[in-house]
Amino acid sequence: KRCMKSLILAPLAVCACAAPPSPPPAGGLPWSAPAIQDSVSVRDGRSRRRLAFDALLDRLAQVDVVFLGETHDDETTHRVELAVLDGLLERRAGRVVLALEMFERDVQDRLDAYLAGRIDEAEFLRTARPWGNYRTAYRPLIELAKRSGIPVVASNFPRPLLRQLARKGKEVLNAAEPGHAPKQLFPNTPAYWRRTDNAVRSHRQMARGAAAKDPERLYTTQTLWDNAMGEACARALRAHPGHTVLHVNGGFHTAHWDGTVRQMALRAPSASVATVDIAPSARPQTAELAGKSSADFVVFAERRANDRRNGSFSVWVSRRLRYRLHVPKGEGPWPLLIWLPEDGLNAADGVALWRRRFGDKVAIASLEAPYIETADDLAEGGRWFRADSFYDDVGMLRGVIEDVWAHVVRHHAIDVYRVCLAGVGTGATVVGATALWSDRLGAHAVAIAPRRYRKIADLSLPLPELRDARDKARPSSLTVVANEASLSWWQGECAAHAEVGLDSRVRACASDAWLDELDRENAVRVALSLPSRPAGDKRRHVVATSVRSRHWGRLLAAQHQAAGALVAVLDTEPVTDDSEPIPTDPDPSKMGSRLPRCPGAFGGTTVVVLPDSASSAEVEAWASLEREDPIHKGSPFHRLRIADAKRPLASVLEKLHGENRKNVLIVPALFCADGTTMRALRKVVRGFEDRMTLRWRPGLGGLGS
Known part of the structure; x- marks a missing residue:
């Protein structure tokens, strides 16, 4: 799934601002990232065996073309790419060609001019259409290539030519500037298109419409990208014999040795190839491969930070979920x-x-x-x-x-x-x-x-063909x-x-x-292979209109269904009279230890708020419960207080504050209060929110009903 993001995400917006100096090496300063060897875990994609990062570099240095499949906005991924380029330069004595999906063929002259020092970086950024995350993602690669004096190939199909193709048709390819479009287009495989269609399956109808006009999909953007990049790698091999070509691209383009890899192989069948899937992972050291092999090597890279996506940057943190x-x-x-x-x-x-x-x-x-x-x-x-x-x-x-x-x-x-x-x-x-x-x-x-x-x-x-019997x-x-x-x-x-x-x-x-x-x-x-519960005979119901009241209604429903009733949780009263309502009004004489306790490590006070309409008998029943205080009997750190018309909530809180009791749960003496009732209560005590920890429960939820 990760590698399919490159299929869906368009190239990032052009960056035209001057870039700062290259970042310091890893581990040197408090803000430095960990050493790359400590941030990744490498697997042989076919055997699933672990490899040291240096062993990976040794293996890559033995082939003609290396494809690095990336997630475009992942920081550690880009650090892996820089380490691979650096490692190949060392192992191949500088005989390396860097090729990038992130630059298009029509800006090759701008890229060459910058590497040769004929234009400055500001002019390069203004005219070469780098991706929006160039400064953080791809600039280190370009700068290392410049310092090392190696060639860099802009491999991707030009966007201006894509727009012309959409407006005028395929004839524009014949009139394109030399080197901008592939000399010959080869179709991608049916398996490739099955994975592509699966990746965008909610938009499959549009893909079918395009396929009806172009059955081989030769002129789709995806095919043009893969042909352009594959041909660029083959041309780089011919132009620089004895060199290793290192191509950086979105992971989908080279997954399963298809797409760009196959397009290169059709043009340079004798070239040896290694593909690397760089997979961001929260736990790279314990991550496991699943499914059929999609690359020669997989580098699980610690997910730490991402470049801008939809206007926001991000860092990844671990947190517990209870x-x-x-x-x-x-x-x-x-x-x-x-x-x-x-x-x-x-x-x-x-x-x-x-x-x-x-x-x-x-x-x-x-x-x-x-x-x-x-x-x-x-x-x-x-x-x-x-x-x-x-x-x-x-x-x-x-x-x-x-x-x-x-x-x-x-x-x-x-x-x-x-x-x-x-x-x-x-x-x-x-x-x-x-x-x-x-x-x-x-x-x-x-x-x-x-x-x-x-x-x-x-x-x-x-897809079933991507599953692995292991x-x-x-x-x-x-x-x-x-x-x-x-x-x-x-x-x-x-x-x-x-x-x-x-x-x-x-x-x-x-x-x-x-x-x-x-x-x-x-x-x-x-x-769960448990016997089903049979339907009861007697029909009963609970009326509940909020998420919380429906949950409490379901608790009552489960209790009555266990006793043989058939219970509905309804938004409104039923129109028929064949169902009996389940009582939901709280009865203090039945409440006892079931009263909710105030959460908190050091206990707290539960304040039950009676409605102004409560009768004198109801007030006395709740006052009697307060004197008995079943909460305090169950825990010396918890207490019960009652608020009513004569002892309003604000007065109760003021007294608790004076007693240094500052952790309070406020509960109306109802089955479940609505939002209007709860907001009115909160408005009354808003002045206490800075001085006390106030928690809210919208009702007693059938406890003691």
């Missing part, structure tokens, strides 16, 4: 559910829901989403991905899910043949992407009512339980999965709201 784990007591082995709750909820919510549904029959690992957001009702919950970082987010989460699975299986009695990865909403979208691309996790995946899923279609599919991935399956609006989309997506041998299926959510909760639970039960 998950909650429940393992039943006993010997096991236990089936394992890995759960991704919907946006707005947290890991603890997931464990609470599925423990209510399963009891102590299943181990449950519920993941915390990487982004935390505050909802309209002030409840804190997670968010799985952002629109502008969807691919990075789901890729990272795939690794997190695999690591959680591996950690739980290593340390607990888990039945590895009864593992289910499941999620709802955007959590289900992450589940779908993970089931598609995980090469480690053997699980039955269940995606329930996925949301914001369209970008999954932009992910390339794992990989010991367990067979996985994906079941999508889709709502009516998304059903046809998912049917098409699962059909595409089936075309490449993936076990994917889709079915509609239950059309009867009273069967929906049961249907969701049973979809996961089937994946």
Whole structure:
């Protein structure tokens, strides 16, 4: 997948600013990057054996042409390229030709003039159309080549000529300046185009339209790029006998020894070749190859920083992602559910829901989403991905899910043949992407009512011809339980999965709201090889309008379904009278130790806020609970306080502050308050936010109902 970015990303914007001196060598200053040998891990692409970086350079120095496949904006990748050029210059006594995709053939004279000192750098940058990240990515290569006195080849097809070709047709190639266009165009292979179409499969219809006009796709941009670069390398070999040509290009162009590599081989069949895939990795030392070999060598490069993309630069940092784990007591082995709750909820919510549904029959690992957001009702919950970082987010989460699975299986009695990865909403979208691309996790995946899923279609599919028998991935399956609006989309997506041998299926959510909760639970039960829960007779319902209230409604639904009822969680009251509402109003006489505690390492105070409409009897019942203080009985570091019309919230907080109790959880005495109610409460106590740590919970969620 990494190497396909070069196919999709256009060349970066032209940089016309003067560049500063070259950076100092690695390791010399506090801001220096680590030595390259410490930042990479090298594998032989065919045998998968490890190599020292110097051993890689020794091997590369023995061939005629070296292709370095890169990710265009990765800092360590560019440092690897510079180290390879430096190493080849040393081993080949300067007999090296550098060739770059990043310069186009029509600026060769500008490149030659700069290397020879006939123009200065400002003029070179103004006229040679370097990519926007030239200063940080490719300038060190050019400057080393200049100091070493070696030739540099601008290998790519000129953009001005591409524009003319689009306007006037293929005849413009015959009239092009000598050397700007390849003398002869060779088609790329069907396998190459299968990988290309797969990389841009959501835009496949456009590709089919172009192919109908040009069946061999000779005049597509991709073919012109590969022909231009392949021919440029072959010409450089002939022009500089006894030299090694080092060509730097986007990884897709040279993956599987196809594209640019094949185009060069057609023109110089006797040349020896080595291809290197430079793959950014968070953990290069422990990264593993998967799938069929795509290059002679793979360099896993530590992912540290990226050049500008979509206006932003980035650095990569490691952070922990929490998950909650429940393992039943006993010997096991236990089936394992890995759960991704919907946006707005947290890991603890997931464990609470599925423990209510399963009891102590299943181990449950519920993941915390990487982004935390505050909802309209002030409840804190997670968010799985952002629109502008969807691919990075789901890729990272795939690794997190695999690591959680591996950690739980290593340390607990888990039945590895009864593992289910499941999620709802955007959590289900992450589940779908993970089931598609995980090469480690053997699980039955269940995606329930996925949301914001369209970008999954932009992910390339794992083609069967690229799989390797050495990989010991367990067979996985994906079941999508889709709502009516998304059903046809998912049917098409699962059909595409089936075309490449993936076990994917889709079915509609239950059309009867009273069967929906049961249907969701049973979809996961089937994946875990547990017996389905039968439908009850008595129909009951809970009305819930927010993410948080729906979750609390589902907890109540699970409790009543276990007792044989059939429960719906609805947005509005039902129009029929055949369903009985489940009571949700909190009753202080039933609350006891179930009252929520204020989070914090050193305890805190829970303040329950009564509505102004509370009767005197209700106020007295809550006051009695405060005097009893079941929270304090359970923990000496926690306390309960009640706020009402006579003891308003601000007064309660002022008193707590005077007692040096500054960690407070504020909870309205409702099932679940709406955003308007919670914002009104916050407005009253805004003056305390700098002096105290105030936490919010929008209600008691059926506790003691």
